[in-house]
Amino acid sequence: MPHTAHSGADYHVLTNEEKREHRKEIGEVVLRPLRHTGIAGKIWIGALLIIFIFGCYAYYLQLKNGLKVTAMRDYASWGLYISNFIFFVAISLVGALISSVLRLTNFDWYRPITRIAEIIAVSAILFAGLIIIVDMGRPDRVLNLFIHGRIQSPIVWDVIVVTTYLVTSLLFLYMPLLPGIALCRDKLTDKPKWQRWIYKVLALGWNGSHDQWKIMKRSIAIICILIIPLAISIHTVTAWLFATTLRPGWDSTNFGPYFVAGAFQAGTACVIIAMFVFRKAYNLQKYLTEVHFNQMGKLLVFLCLIYAYFNLNEYLVPAYKMRGAEGKLLNDLFTGHYAPLYWSVQIFGMALPAVLLLWKKARRPVPIAIIALFVVVAAWFKRYLIVTPIMLHPYTPIQNVPANWAVYFPSWVEMAIVAASLAGVLLIITIFSKFFPIISVWETLENEGIELEEMDNPETEPETAKI
């Protein structure tokens, strides 16, 4: 299997016939999940829907009774929702990393996974926005952000960058999808009328002309550049929600890059899991190959090491000083109440993956998917550890409060809503993959040295010119 178009001596020049064969074959493979949904798929979607609807009911209770149905109180005034928000923003960064950074740095192997990364980015950032509204005491006044918005507030910065990133990510998902939608439009003629109509509208009249390819590729190149500062700013601004306060544990100049590094690490792990699941569920072994898992494994090692570096800065430097209130917080993390969680997260979510993935055997699909699962779960708990212990270690002592104010353990309502948000992200990814090809045909074929642009326009750029 040739895995890059530029791999040198063993580059086998395909005949036009072979190219057409390849194209037809991959077209069939990517459309198969759109044609049929198996029993497992139906159960999966049904289960996600149940979790999601239950979470909506929990939110209804919260709207009716107020935030008292959560475990948050005056000291732990931010809790599960906010940590979940950071988690979603974090994993949404991977869209920019995979599709843009790798593209700009001339890697080729990433191409079949760009769409997986982008749909994770879009759904995660969408639910990040929703979960922050869930956290608001007065969601009915959300428009005040626009009527009375203060540009000096990091929350307003967050609103601006999150919405911009959502729109840009949607475009970044949509642009390279155009030939895919056209494929659906042309091949899925047995689908219901409304669905065919959607394909027709969304395809924007795509017919693979030179001009269309040119516009699309240029648009992608522009978004590719735009999305990098945007991605870095969404997570930096999210970090600033904490770093702009005076609280011990958040009052850190390291927070921006620390969050960004953690985000790339967690997002990459998410993509590995998604690759593994789609590969199995949609029989994409031929396109999501072991090469991809191997490369993603190497990338994850690199990102774990960078994250470890920022963790050293974040914890070791203040721990050296053990200053006042921050010292108490660190003691509680290292040896106190939060120690089991803290060390599990650091070891299973960062140290161990970085070491294990150094071995090629660990970078095979099954082991790496398991390792990535650990990374993602640890990443979620890491965000919890970034929020809750700090809230409960203020400068002023917590006294004369009901027992449940001095601790924080999320209520069932919070857990149900957060579970629903996670289910919502998975639901969007799943439903998307049932309506659109989850791997990009033209980008995958480019890896094999097949340019669809040339195939679509044989008369304007003859095949012989290249041979």
Next chain:
Amino acid sequence: MEKNNQDNSQRRSFLKFGLLAGGATLAGWGINKKLMADTIPPASGQKVKVMTADGKLMEVDSSHLNHHIAEGVITNMQAREGIEGKKLVMVIDLARCANARKCVEGCQKMHHKKAPVEWIKVKKMQDAPESGPYWMAQPCFHCDNPPCTKVCPVDATFKRKDGVVLIDSDRCIGCRFCMAACPYNARVFNWGEDWGKGEDSTLSPNACTTTCNNSIETSLQDKMGTVSKCDFCVDMVRLNKLPDCVTNCPNGTLFFGDANEDVVTNGEDTFRLSELIRDRAGYRYLEELGTEPRVYYLPPVERNFPFEEDPIKHNTTE
């Protein structure tokens, strides 16, 4: 509750009328003042003549005028501006604090709150393991470099000319960023409907003078899902009265005053602010954070009372 709402809407419609009338005529003032002295009369159907700003005479039912206080309704604009010429300040003499907690109770009564919601807290402090513990009353510090107002995304909490930090609970979106930003945990959240709502307004000793005027300054309109906190009782200041925490303290621990006049008082003793904090080595809590609180502490030296542990556990239930 139902009755209260009705009351509110009446009040609000009158507020509108008050705005319309603008500066009332002398006659109007007089009628107002006279009616003020009475308790709420039944809807008598009696008409009262008042003059509007543009000089027209109008007849209104006397019961409509009942809620209005002559000193004027404080509009949102005025509440955001602050009291002209004042720089409000508080001094807390830790040598006098005996953990009587009367400041807490007075504050709760004044603002119709009940435990465990406290806008002023009394905490047991100990600066070093070997040093003696002491009690410290802690209201909102109304910082001059307030971390809370900086982060508010909708300008619901703001800093006024007179130094006071207030909250417009009709604008607050409940994001609680200000609570996370406040390093002193001075802010409280209304986690539910009637969260920590205390006795009815009419039972409060200052009810008539403060609750009739339902502006931002009275902090009585806080609703579910918004943030509240100590407001330095600026509605009382407008009436030339001291905050309830100050007047309720049996030991004269809290002093309130105006830095422009350079004077603070606990109702009995009056001091020059500058001399007091100079001679008694006044300090501000966590000065190193740079928030520049408007509340000074006098160190707990030569105390009036020996330190005693509090045998009672307070606020054990929600």
